[in-house]
Amino acid sequence: MRQFIGGFILGIFLVGIAFGMFSAVQQGAIDQFIPAQGGVGQPRQDDVWMISRMVAAEARGEPFDGQVAVAAVIANRIRDPRFPPTVNGVIYQPLAFEPILNGSFWNVNPSSEHVRAARLALNGWDPTGGATFFWNPATATSRWIWSRTVTSRIGRHVFGF
Amino acid sequence: MSYRDWFANYKNVLLGVLAALLIGAGLMWYSGIGNRTYAMDNALEARYQTAFFDLIDSTENLDVLLGKALASNSNSHNIITLSTAWHEAERARGSLGELPLEMPSMMRSQQYMAQLGDFCYSLATKLADNVEISEQEKETLEELHGETRTMHRELRELTTLAQDRKFRFGNLTSDNQQRLTPETQNVVDGFGKMDERLQDEVPTLTYDGPFSDHVVNMEPRGITGKEVSPQEAANIAQEFMSELGYDFDTNRSESSEGDIPIYHVQFGEADQRDEAAGVGISQQGGHVVWMIVADTPDGEQLDRGEAFSRAQEFVDDLGLGEFTPIGHLEEGNELLVNLALVQDEVIIYPDMVQVTISLENGNIIGYDAAKYYTSHTERDLPESEITEEEAREKVNHELQIEEVRLALIPLSNLEEKLCYEIRGTMGEDIYYVYINVETGQEEMVLLVVETEGGTRSI
Numbered sequence: 001m002r003q004f005i006g007g008f009i010l011g012i013f014l015v016g017i018a019f020g021m022f023s024a025v026q027q028g029a030i031d032q033f034i035p036a037q038g039g040v041g042q043p044r045q046d047d048v049w050m051i052s053r054m055v056a057a058e059a060r061g062e063p064f065d066g067q068v069a070v071a072a073v074i075a076n077r078i079r080d081p082r083f084p085p086t087v088n089g090v091i092y093q094p095l096a097f098e099p100i101l102n103g104s105f106w107n108v109n110p111s112s113e114h115v116r117a118a119r120l121a122l123n124g125w126d127p128t129g130g131a132t133f134f135w136n137p138a139t140a141t142s143r144w145i146w147s148r149t150v151t152s153r154i155g156r157h158v159f160g161f
Numbered sequence: 162m163s164y165r166d167w168f169a170n171y172k173n174v175l176l177g178v179l180a181a182l183l184i185g186a187g188l189m190w191y192s193g194i195g196n197r198t199y200a201m202d203n204a205l206e207a208r209y210q211t212a213f214f215d216l217i218d219s220t221e222n223l224d225v226l227l228g229k230a231l232a233s234n235s236n237s238h239n240i241i242t243l244s245t246a247w248h249e250a251e252r253a254r255g256s257l258g259e260l261p262l263e264m265p266s267m268m269r270s271q272q273y274m275a276q277l278g279d280f281c282y283s284l285a286t287k288l289a290d291n292v293e294i295s296e297q298e299k300e301t302l303e304e305l306h307g308e309t310r311t312m313h314r315e316l317r318e319l320t321t322l323a324q325d326r327k328f329r330f331g332n333l334t335s336d337n338q339q340r341l342t343p344e345t346q347n348v349v350d351g352f353g354k355m356d357e358r359l360q361d362e363v364p365t366l367t368y369d370g371p372f373s374d375h376v377v378n379m380e381p382r383g384i385t386g387k388e389v390s391p392q393e394a395a396n397i398a399q400e401f402m403s404e405l406g407y408d409f410d411t412n413r414s415e416s417s418e419g420d421i422p423i424y425h426v427q428f429g430e431a432d433q434r435d436e437a438a439g440v441g442i443s444q445q446g447g448h449v450v451w452m453i454v455a456d457t458p459d460g461e462q463l464d465r466g467e468a469f470s471r472a473q474e475f476v477d478d479l480g481l482g483e484f485t486p487i488g489h490l491e492e493g494n495e496l497l498v499n500l501a502l503v504q505d506e507v508i509i510y511p512d513m514v515q516v517t518i519s520l521e522n523g524n525i526i527g528y529d530a531a532k533y534y535t536s537h538t539e540r541d542l543p544e545s546e547i548t549e550e551e552a553r554e555k556v557n558h559e560l561q562i563e564e565v566r567l568a569l570i571p572l573s574n575l576e577e578k579l580c581y582e583i584r585g586t587m588g589e590d591i592y593y594v595y596i597n598v599e600t601g602q603e604e605m606v607l608l609v610v611e612t613e614g615g616t617r618s619i
Binding site for chain 2: 063080082085089124128
C-alpha cells in the first residue's frame with residue numbers, strides 16, 4: 001500500500017510538472033502572435049507583414065497578380081468608409097476573413113513573394129481597380145456575398161464591390 | 162537484478178504512478194483547459210459588450226453635439242463642438258468595427274459614421290478658416306442630426322434585448338451561427354434593420370472631405386481615346402513587355418470593371434510561374450495602366466544611382482510628359498521610385514507614377530500609373546499673387562528654409578492648389594510647408610520621415 005501511495009504522489013508530481021511546462025509553452029505561443037503596433041516612423045513594416053500573412057493564407061498557389069489583388073482588397077478597405085481605417089482593424093474585423101475564424105492565419109509562413117505582393121498593394125498596385133471583396137466561387141458558403149457586383153476574376157477568386 | 166524481478170518489486174509503485182497520471186491528467190485537462198476556454202469566452206464577451214455600449218454612448222453624444230452645433234450662434238464654439246463630434250463619430254466607427262456582426266449589417270453604418278465625422282471635420286475646418294457654413298450644409302447637418310437621433314433610439318431598444326441573460330455576442334461567431342437563440346437573432350436583426358434604413362434614407366453626401374461620395378466615386382480624368390478590343394489590348398501589352406526585354410507568350414485577356422475599366426492581360430504558361438506577368442490596359446484608349454512581373458529579386462547587383470537612372474529613362478520613354486522623382490523606397494532587393502509630372506516647372510503631385518526596379522538585374526518589374534490616369538487633365542495654372550520672398554516670410558520663423566519649388570498639391574476633397582513648396586528644417590526634423598500662391602495661406606504641412614529604405618512624408 002505504501003508503495004502505491006508513494007507512486008501515486010510521484011505521479012501527481014510528474015503531471016504537475018508536465019502541465020506547468022505546457023502552460024508556459026502555450027503562453028509563449030500566444031504572446032508571439034500578438035502583432036506589435038508600429039510607431040509613426042515604421043507603420044508600414046507591420047502592415048506589410050500583416051497583409052502578407054493574409055495573402056499566404058488566402059492566395060496560396062494563385063498567380064502573382066492574384067496575390068497582389070487579394071492584398072489590394074485589404075488596402076482598398078482601409079481607405080473605404082465602410083470598413084475600419086487600419087490594416088489591423090480590417091484584418092481582425094470579426095467575421096471578415098476565414099483564416100482568422102479558423103486560426104490558419106497564425107500558422108502561415110509568408111514567402112518573399114507574398115511579402116512582395118503585400119508591399120506592392122500597400123504602394124497602390126491594384127489589379128482589381130478598387131475591389132473591396134473577394135471570394136472563391138467554388139467554396140463560398142454565404143449567399144449574401146453574391147449580391148456584390150463582380151468586377152474581375154483572377155485565378156480562383158472573383159473580386160468586386 | 163533482471164527486469165522482471167525489478168518489475169515485481171516495484172509493481173505497486175508503478176501502479177500508483179499510473180493511477181496518479183491518469184487521474185491527475187484527467188483532472189488537469191478538464192478543469193485547466195475547460196477553465197481557460199471559459200475565461201477566454203467571457204473576456205471576449207466583455208470586449209464585445211464594451212464595444213456595443215460604447216457605440217450607444219457615442220451615438221448619444223453625437224445626438225447632443227449635433228443639436229448643440231445647430232443651436233449655437235458662436236462660430237468659435239462650434240469649431241470645438243464639431244471637432245468633438247468628429248472624434249465621437251470615429252469612436253462609434255471603431256466600436257462598430259469590433260462587433261461580431263456580418264458584413265451586411267454593418268457596412269452602411271460604418272460608412273455613415275465615417276462620413277458624419279468627416280463632414281463635421283470639414284465644417285470645423287471651414288469655420289477655422291473664417292468661412293461661414295452654407296444653408297445647404299446647415300440643412301445636411303439637420304438631416305444628419307435627425308438620423309443620428311433615430312439611430313440612438315434604435316440602439317437603445319437593442320439594449321433591453323442585449324441585457325437579456327440569454328444573449329451573448331459570442332454566439333454570433335462562426336460555429337454557433339446555425340444555432341442562434343431568438344434573443345441573439347433579435348439583436349442581429351435590429352442591427353440589420355438599422356443598416357437598411359440608413360441605406361434607404363440617408364442620401365449621398367457630397368462635401369469637402371476624403372469620404373465624400375464625390376471623392377469615393379471619382380471618375381478617371383486621364384483616360385481618353387477610342388475603345389480597344391481585348392485582342393488589341395493584348396497586342397499593346399505584348400509590345401510593352403517586349404520593349405522592356407521580356408519574351409512572353411500572351412495567355413489571355415480578361416475584362417476587369419474596376420475604377421478604371423481595363424483588360425487584364427496575363428502572360429506566361431501555367432507551369433512557368435517564374436516568368437508570369439500581368440498588365441492592365443485601359444479599355445478606353447488602350448493605355449498601359451499598370452504592370453507587374455512575378456519576380457522576387459534575390460540579391461543586390463545594381464547600385465541605387467543606376468537603378469534610379471533606369472527608372473527615369475523608362476518613364477521618359479513613355480511619352481506621357483516630363484517626370485521628376487519625388488520619393489523612393491528600397492525594400493526586398495527592389496527599388497520603388499515615385500515620379501510626378503512636371504508642367505512649366507511646377508511639380509504636379511496628383512499626376513504620379515510608380516516604378517519598381519529589381520536591384521538584382523536592373524529589370525523593370527513593376528509600373529503603376531493608376532494615379533496619373535485618375536488625376537491627369539489639361540490644367541491652366543493660376544498666376545502667383547504672392548512672390549517667393551513673401552511666401553518665405555509666411556513660414557514659421559523657427560523653420561530653417563533650404564529649398565523652395567512650385568508644386569500643385571491635392572487636398573483631401575480633390576481640390577488642387579498651386580503652392581510654393583518650402584522645404585525647411587526644425588531641429589532634427591525636415592518639413593515641407595505649402596503656401597498657396599494666390600492667397601498666401603498655409604495649405605499643408607508635411608513631416609519627412611526617414612526610414613531604412615527611403616523617405617516618406619506624412
